[in-house]
Amino acid sequence: MKELPTTAKAVVIGGGIIGCSTAYHLAKIGWTDTVLLERHKLTSGTTFHAAGLVGQLRSSASITRLLGYSVDLYNSLEAETGLATGWKMNGGLRLACNAERWTEVKRQATTARSFGLDVQLLTPGEALGLWPLMQVDDVIGAAFLPTDGQANPSDITQALAKGARMAGVSIFEDTGVIDIEIDKGRIRAVVTDRGRIECERVVVCAGQWTRDFAARFGVNVPLVSIEHQYVLTDSFGVPSNLPTLRDPDRMTYYKEELGGLVMGGYEPNPIPWAATGVPDDFQFSLLDSNYDHFGQIMQQALVRVPGLQTAGVKQLLNGPESFTPDGNFILGEAPELKNFFVGAGFNAFGIASAGGAGMALAEWVTKGEPPYDLWPADIRRFGRPHFDTDWVRTRTLEAYGKHYTMAWPYEEHSSARPCRKSPLYDRLKAQGACFGEKLGWERPNWFADLFAGEEPKDIYSYNRQNWFSAVGREHKAVREAAVLFDQTSFAKFVLKGADAEAALSWIASNDVAKPVGSLVYTQMLNDNGGIECDLTVARIAEDEFYITTGTGFATRDFDWIAKGIPADMHAELVDVTSAYSVLSLMGPNTRAILETVTSADVSNAGFPFGQVRTIGIAGCPVRALRITYVGELGYELHVPVEYAATVYDALMAAGGGYGLVNAGYRAIESCRLEKGYRAWGADIGPDRTPIEAGLGWAVKMKKNIAFRGRAAIERQLALGVEKMLACFVPDDPEVVLLGRETIYRDGKHVGWLSSGGFGYTLDKPIGYGYVGDPDGVTEEFVLSGTYELDVAMRRVPCSVSMRPLYDPEMARVKA
Structure with missing residues (x-):
């Protein structure tokens, strides 16, 4: 048996497709003294039983880019390593069987084109021509992505492992990791049952074992195991070039295999597994087939593919996989432990993700940052609720059950709620608050008029939703009177x-x-x-x-x-x-309200913009921040939690004569769009600089003060930029903008909307997005073009602006 090295630059733990891809890419970067450890055999965890569909249609540009990298890698891997991968770029179909789903598909197609994917919208007849085994009586249309495909998971993993070995990586099977040595917050070594390896960087790609393993070292990885079944049929003449098929309205997916079909799905009532931990000896293992539970999937499939009624069944395969609370996988350096990296929780699309995920992890390990913004998959998107496995399991079961349901705009999860509550939760609920949830916090999204019979409940649609007019009322109050936002979750x-x-x-x-x-x-x-x-x-x-x-x-x-x-x-x-609780008092009447409840000087002279003061309200100490995110006079009132209810009651009592009302986060969003305030995770992020985002005024370039990133900003100021953020207003006021709509300048694709919504003062939809050109972009370039937005595959003319649409100082709206 090959002797274990005593040192390594990095140790990868886990020999599934993610671990092997990470080791492969570490070697490609030059880290050839990487060691991969697998306690049993390569692919023996969950990789060996994966279905192997490779689809690229996602709502995030960065995740789509990552999946596209996987496709490019799989196209060349067999030639590089000499090992068969089972990779076929046979395309992928996605069906729509009702009007709302067809709208969703068209929105997804627009997104795909925004991100550079080739996607074609087909009639039912055209879809039938590509997939002749199905009946299409209920199909309205379909999307086809020619570059989607399928692979043999074990074969691709072995090819990645061979490529890693060819580049110098050492791979050890039958080698269990016993411990990680940590000294004063720094990783020193990995201890195995065959010896000790000194290293400073560890990459844990242990699939459904990752949560328990990482927890031993204080690292939180929110994933749980859920049973996932698919059936493998006997051969019944299925063409080998058949595209993969996803039929979300019937909860099912299909791919060709050996003249038969692999057919599986995502049932709304999933079954969790290993609630007390995944067994250590669970290798190349499956669970008992559950025909009763799979029956709901089979019934849907028999209607879509009548040939399944007479096809023989080789196996109903039940293989547990790791899933996460939001349906996205987990990548990156753990915030709890430096140089402890994670790649896990792939929600049954690990094969599609593996090439790009391994590349991204390798870049993260070697350079200290991902190759591009991967916030949707970043391990740091989680927080306090995700340390509780029961909470994680409850939410993850809901996310699994929604895998093929409609992906509604503004959709909220309903499980594991309420969890984190503001001291004002019960008061606001009694006044008609419709709550959303973020990082476990209950936050008012909007307020129903209970006296008018409105119900504080979202009714989802791709058109204007039921809360549209209620948010309009709150928006109007922001602009004309005063509102109170509970932003305790800050x-x-x-x-x-x-x-x-x-x-x-x-x-x-x-x-x-x-x-x-x-x-x-x-x-x-x-x-x-x-x-x-x-x-x-x-x-x-x-x-x-x-x-x-x-x-x-x-x-x-x-x-x-x-x-x-x-x-x-x-x-x-x-x-x-x-x-601290945070009560944000916003609107033109806010100073008058404050003056009735505090003896502090809150005049503009005594309390100017951009200042913080401690004031008293009803005997309560309040840290008041003079700032706004809605474009009006405003104060963020940061109050120790025990005083929050008292301060709230005092403000509401004083504000009655000034039109003060409760308002929620959707009014904040509409107001910030009108005023042009940027949102991190949408308009700005790690791939976008202040110069590109129009925030150069907030950078201390005129002062001789060193700060991280200064050299990069100096280069952009000297050489110019290739993209700039701009505001877009469609000519058609009824258009619904959600973000990710494609931007066309003079008929040429130049970017996509980073955010979208409606401005009630302007009475028009508003979107923000970057206009890009590799030859350089200036404000003059942006403003000189003629623009259209692609909204659900329809071109909509629009105007462009580089300035805020709403200017409260001039008390008017700029047309």
């Missing part, structure tokens, strides 16, 4: 220490070295100038800063700031989210 940190100013000055791109009482809006950049964080910093003492960021970015932003503090500086970051 993530809140304190950075404190003798070197807090110096550390934050390095991490933040704006100038935070301001006097005590100052409030600064800033980004935090990576070395390429991309925006990693977008937040506000309040200086509350010479050695203390109070930082506020978005709910969903709590883990990510804390991790970025904490790791960004230079090693020789004395500063400590503490999460104080749960200590």
Whole structure:
């Protein structure tokens, strides 16, 4: 038996397709002294029983790009390694059997084209021509992606492993990992049942075993195992070039195999597995076939493919796989432990993802960052609720059951709720709040008029939804009177220490070295100038800063700031989210309301914009931040949680004569679109710089202060940029913009919308997106074009702007 090395640059744990792809790509980058450890045999976990469909249609540009990389790799892997992979680029069909699903498919097709995929919309007859085994009486249309395909999972894994070995990687089967040695927060070695390997970087790709393994070292990986079944039929003349088929309205998928079909699906009542942990000896193992449970899938399939009624069944395969609470896989460096990387939770599309996921992980390991923005898959998107396995399982079962249901705009999960509640939750619920959820927090999305018989419940549609007019009322109140938003879910940190100013000055791109009482809006950049964080910093003492960021970015932003503090500086970051409620009082009447409940000077002269003050309201200490995200006079009131209800009641009582009403997050979104405020995760992110996003004014380039990303910004200012964010307003006011619609300039595809919605003051839909050109983009270039948006495969003329549409100072809307 080959002797285990005593040192390695990186150790990959897990010999499935993700681990082998990661090792392969590490070697391609030059890390040839990588070691891959598999406690049994390669593919013996879940890879060997994967169905092997490779589809690329996703709602995220970065995930689509990652899946496209997989296809490119699989196209060349057999020639490179000499091993058969079973890869066939035979295309993929997706059916629509009702009007709403057809709208969804057309929206998905628009997204695919935005991201550079070839997608064709077909009539039922054209789809039948590609897939003659099905009946299409109920089919309205179909989408066809010629570059989709299918593969043999075990063969592709073995080819990746051979490619890794050819490049110098050492692969050891039958080698169990016993422990990871950690000293003062740093990985020192991996201990196996065959010896010890010194290393500083570990990549855990252990599939459904990953959660329990990672938890031993304080790392949270939110995934659980769920039974997943598919049937393999005898040969009954199925053509070998048959495309893969997804029939979401019947919950089923199909691929050709050996003249027969593989057919499986996603039932609405999935069965969890291994609630007390996955057995260590579960290798090349399957669960007992559950014909009763699979019957609901088979009934749907028999209608679609009548030939299955007489086809023999070789096997009903029941193989558990790991799934996650939001249906996306998990990649990246764990925020809890430096140099501990994870690639797991692939939700039964690990074969499609493996090529790109391995590439991304290898880049992350070797360069400290992913090759591009992978926020939808980033391990840091999770937070406190995801440490509880029961919560994770409950939510994941819902996500699994929705795998083939309609992907509605603004859809909310209903399971594992409520979890994290503001002190005002019951008050707001009694007043008609319709809550959404983010990172476990219950947050009012909109308020129903209970006296008018409105029900606080979302009714989903691809057209305007039932809450449209209610949000319009709240929007109007923001612009004309006053509203109160409960934003308690904001993530809140304190950075404190003798070197807090110096550390934050390095991490933040704006100038935070301001006097005590100052409030600064800033980004935090990576070395390429991309925006990693977008937040506000309040200086509350010479050695203390109070930082506020978005709910969903709590883990990510804390991790970025904490790791960004230079090693020789004395500063400590503490999460104080749960200590404070946030009541955002916004609108032209807010100062008048505040003046009735506090003796503090809240005049513009006494409390100017961009300042923080401690004021008293009804005997309660309130940290007031003069800031706005809706484009009106506003104050964020940060209140210790025990005072929140008292402050809320005082404000509502005082505001009655000033038109004060409750409002929710959807009104915030509509107002911020009119005012042109950027949203991280949509309009800005790690692949977009402040210069490209029109935020250069928030970067301290005029001051001789070093900060991370400065050199990249200097290069862009000198050489120009290849994309710029612009605002688009369709000529047709009835168009529904959701984001990801394709942007055409003078008939040429130049980008897609990063966000979309409706501006009630403007009374028109509004979208934001980047206009790109490899030869360079200027403001003049953007404004000189004639634009159209592709909305559900329909071209819609629109106007373009580089300035906010709404200007409260001029009290008018710019046309």
